Amino acid sequence: xxxxxxxxxxxxxxxxxxxxxxxxxxxxxxxxxxxxxxxxxxxxxxxxxxxxxxxxxxxxxxxxxxxxxxxxxxxxxxxxxxxxxxxxxxxxxxxxxxxxxxxxxxxxxxxxxxxxxxxxxxxxxxxxxxxxxxxxxxxxxxxxxxxxxxxxxxxxxxxxxxxxxxxxxxxxxxxxxxxxxxxxxxxxxxxxxxxxxxxxxxxxxxxxxxxxxxxxxxx
Numbered sequence: 001x002x003x004x005x006x007x008x009x010x011x012x013x014x015x016x017x018x019x020x021x022x023x024x025x026x027x028x029x030x031x032x033x034x035x036x037x038x039x040x041x042x043x044x045x046x047x048x049x050x051x052x053x054x055x056x057x058x059x060x061x062x063x064x065x066x067x068x069x070x071x072x073x074x075x076x077x078x079x080x081x082x083x084x085x086x087x088x089x090x091x092x093x094x095x096x097x098x099x100x101x102x103x104x105x106x107x108x109x110x111x112x113x114x115x116x117x118x119x120x121x122x123x124x125x126x127x128x129x130x131x132x133x134x135x136x137x138x139x140x141x142x143x144x145x146x147x148x149x150x151x152x153x154x155x156x157x158x159x160x161x162x163x164x165x166x167x168x169x170x171x172x173x174x175x176x177x178x179x180x181x182x183x184x185x186x187x188x189x190x191x192x193x194x195x196x197x198x199x200x201x202x203x204x205x206x207x208x209x210x211x212x213x214x215x216x217x218x219x
Contacts, residue, residue, distance in 0.1 A: 107187055111139045111218035116149070116192065116210050125204035131194050133210065137218055147180070155180060175199055188214035 103109065114136045121128035132149045139146040145157035145165040153172025157165035163184040171178045176198040184190045189212065196206040 105217050107138070107184070107214065108140045111137055113137050113215045113218050114190070114212040115215050116212045119208050119210050121206050121208070123204060123206045125198075125201055125206055127198060127201050127204075129196060129198065129206055131196065131206075131208040131210065135215075136212060145182070147182075157182065171196070182212075 116133045116136050118133040119131065121130060132151050132153065134150045136150070137148045144159050147155040147157055147167065149172075151172055155167040155169075155172070157167045157180070160166045160181075161183075164181065165183075166179070166181045168179045169177060176196055178197075179195040181193045182190050192208075192210040192212060194208040194210065196208070197204070198206070
């Protein structure tokens with residue numbers, strides 16, 4: 001019986017020792033402090049001044065280097081475009097070669113207006129008659145000359161000599177017969193010899209000598 005009580009005492013003593021050890025362990029353990037949030041850094045009220053750029057100071061030397069003049073901008077000319085050849089260039093050249101320029105106007109290729117001076121009848125006929133005078137238009141043809149005076153009377157002259165043309169036949173107004181012979185003494189003058197036989201006095205011939213002066217080309 002004593003032995004049973006002794007074993008019970010030993011068990012109780014072991015339990016108490018275990019409890020004491022656990023209590024000592026709990027007291028000796030140092031508690032880990034909870035992490036404390038670090039306060040945010042305070043923003044200073046004074047603004048930070050930006051650094052001032054310092055331009056480097058050139059050190060003067062004894063001899064100053066010459067400053068080159070500023071370059072002058074040269075305007076570049078725009079290239080000129082080469083014109084395309086004209087499509088009519090060949091045609092124009094051909095036309096010029098085929099058709100030469102028209103000759104200058106002359107009394108021989110252009111109708112011309114002349115002024116014929118007046119004259120008197122010195123034939124001694126009983127019924128004197130004055131010949132036409134004033135404006136006359138002449139037009140040269142291949143075989144002669146067309147003559148139109150101011151009466152009006154139109155005559156076709158035939159070439160009978162060097163620069164000489166003649167008409168013989170009834171006059172334009174039917175009052176008799178005339179003979180007209182004109183000789184061109186230059187490009188601006190001629191001489192006219194004329195006879196007239198009146199139907200009312202066929203035995204008398206009226207004769208006249210007149211001159212003509214060039215005035216202009218007729219349109």
